[in-house]
Amino acid sequence: MKCPHTAVREAAPGGATVVIDPLVQDLDGETARLRDAGPLARIELLGVPAWTVTRHAVARQLLVDPRLVKDIDAWGLWQRGDVTREWPLIGMIDAGRSMFTVDGAEHRRLRNKTSQALTPRRLEEIRPEIERFIEGLLDSLSEQAGTNEGGVVDLKSVFAQPLPMLVVGMLMGVDEAEHPMLLKRYKAFFSMLTPHEERLALLAELDVFYAALVREKTARPTDDLTSALILAEEGGEPLTEDEVVGNLKAMVAAGHETTIGLILNAVRALLARPDQLSKVLDGEIPWETVIEETLRWDTPTTHLLMRFATEDIQVGDDVIAKGEGVVISYRVIGRDTEQHGPDADEFDVTRPTPIRHMTFGHGPHICPGAALSRVEAGIALPALFKRFPKLRLAIADEEIRKLPVMTQNDMEAFPVLLHG
Numbered sequence: 001m002k003c004p005h006t007a008v009r010e011a012a013p014g015g016a017t018v019v020i021d022p023l024v025q026d027l028d029g030e031t032a033r034l035r036d037a038g039p040l041a042r043i044e045l046l047g048v049p050a051w052t053v054t055r056h057a058v059a060r061q062l063l064v065d066p067r068l069v070k071d072i073d074a075w076g077l078w079q080r081g082d083v084t085r086e087w088p089l090i091g092m093i094d095a096g097r098s099m100f101t102v103d104g105a106e107h108r109r110l111r112n113k114t115s116q117a118l119t120p121r122r123l124e125e126i127r128p129e130i131e132r133f134i135e136g137l138l139d140s141l142s143e144q145a146g147t148n149e150g151g152v153v154d155l156k157s158v159f160a161q162p163l164p165m166l167v168v169g170m171l172m173g174v175d176e177a178e179h180p181m182l183l184k185r186y187k188a189f190f191s192m193l194t195p196h197e198e199r200l201a202l203l204a205e206l207d208v209f210y211a212a213l214v215r216e217k218t219a220r221p222t223d224d225l226t227s228a229l230i231l232a233e234e235g236g237e238p239l240t241e242d243e244v245v246g247n248l249k250a251m252v253a254a255g256h257e258t259t260i261g262l263i264l265n266a267v268r269a270l271l272a273r274p275d276q277l278s279k280v281l282d283g284e285i286p287w288e289t290v291i292e293e294t295l296r297w298d299t300p301t302t303h304l305l306m307r308f309a310t311e312d313i314q315v316g317d318d319v320i321a322k323g324e325g326v327v328i329s330y331r332v333i334g335r336d337t338e339q340h341g342p343d344a345d346e347f348d349v350t351r352p353t354p355i356r357h358m359t360f361g362h363g364p365h366i367c368p369g370a371a372l373s374r375v376e377a378g379i380a381l382p383a384l385f386k387r388f389p390k391l392r393l394a395i396a397d398e399e400i401r402k403l404p405v406m407t408q409n410d411m412e413a414f415p416v417l418l419h420g
């Protein structure tokens with residue numbers, strides 16, 4: 001793979017550095033190596049050095065530390081031109097002005113309406129629609145299995161992937177006809193096999209698409225969240241067009257990509273553990289527990305990029321120097337034995353202690369869609385197993401291929417047989 005930033009490597013601070021594999025061949029191995037590298041580990045992302053946080057307690061502290069900011073202009077490597085728009089992961093950080101990239105009072109202003117629209121109470125209003133989407137997708141699974149060779153159907157492309165896009169599309173007012181286009185572009189955006197010029201081009205195309213959508217909603221507001229973001233708050237500053245576009249991008253990207261992982265990782269964990277699955281199907285263990293244990297053990301987001309130190313920050317024996325970048329490795333944090341006990345590496349829905357994970361983050365940027373993803377998975381998983389109680393993988397678990405994506409934990413496909 002082309003790596004334009006190998007020169008930056010010399011700027012890496014001394015000490016053992018874990019090089020993050022862009023093709024994600026061995027995610028469990030990488031998770032273990034990072035955990036072994038200490039609470040704050042030095043990593044390299046396609047030639048670019050950064051710190052990553054691997055412990056629950058340290059993340060809890062740093063995620064509320066105002067000396068760490070999202071603003072890319074606080075990044076030394078960026079200021080010096082060592083990292084540029086040529087770096088393949090730039091789209092994960094330099095994603096436009098939105099609640100994802102801004103801190104402090106401005107962040108609250110950008111985020112307010114979105115978090116209000118996604119409270120558990122407000123979500124009860126859209127539950128019937130989510131249920132309807134899921135019933136429709138379960139029908140599609142049956143239909144596809146009926147026509148496909150050997151009855152094998154891909155649970156990802158037919159169920160886990162379209163569902164979150166239908167939900168976030170409905171919330172944000174994105175026409176269903178555009179969903180295949182969006183899914184295709186985001187898949188290419190996240191894949192490390194996509195030539196970077198292509199990635200930059202598709203991000204530009206997405207910007208054009210979202211700007212047109214915002215103009216359309218400005219002219220003809222409806223009852224979706226995009227329209228709500230456009231309308232001025234009582235007494236408050238209205239969001240600019242760029243800010244609405246930024247929020248819309250963040251919502252669509254985050255709202256669909258992560259929930260695919262949650263649903264598939266839960267199904268995968270259960271199918272590999274028939275004893276636990278049967279306890280769940282018997283009603284002995286609630287689906288909620290399955291969802292929380294999946295969120296802890298196999299997080300949809302592997303590494304969250306990035307925050308930057310505006311001052312030197314002492315963390316244990318290490319110092320994050322002013323201008324350095326900090327990643328949060330959520331999958332490693334979910335396997336923290338100090339937080340989750342010596343068997344943190346085991347998926348176990350019968351564990352006696354409550355599951356206190358940090359997979360949705362912590363502090364001001366904590367995932368505003370957390371409750372929504374729990375509602376989606378909380379309907380989708382029981383409905384799937386109710387309709388297809390004999391559901392099983394059509395290939396061996398070891399044959400499931402990860403997507404070559406550095407920051408998200410997602411799979412290529414999940415071929416199943418619906419009737420055992």
Ligand code: STR
Pocket residue numbers: 091092093095100249250251253254257258300301304305408
């Ligand atoms: C993708 C590209 C884009 O146009 C906008 C965003 C902002 C939100 C980001 C998103 C990104 C990538 C996936 C993220 C999401 C917020 C939550 C989600 C990081 C950069 C997670 O994986 C947790």
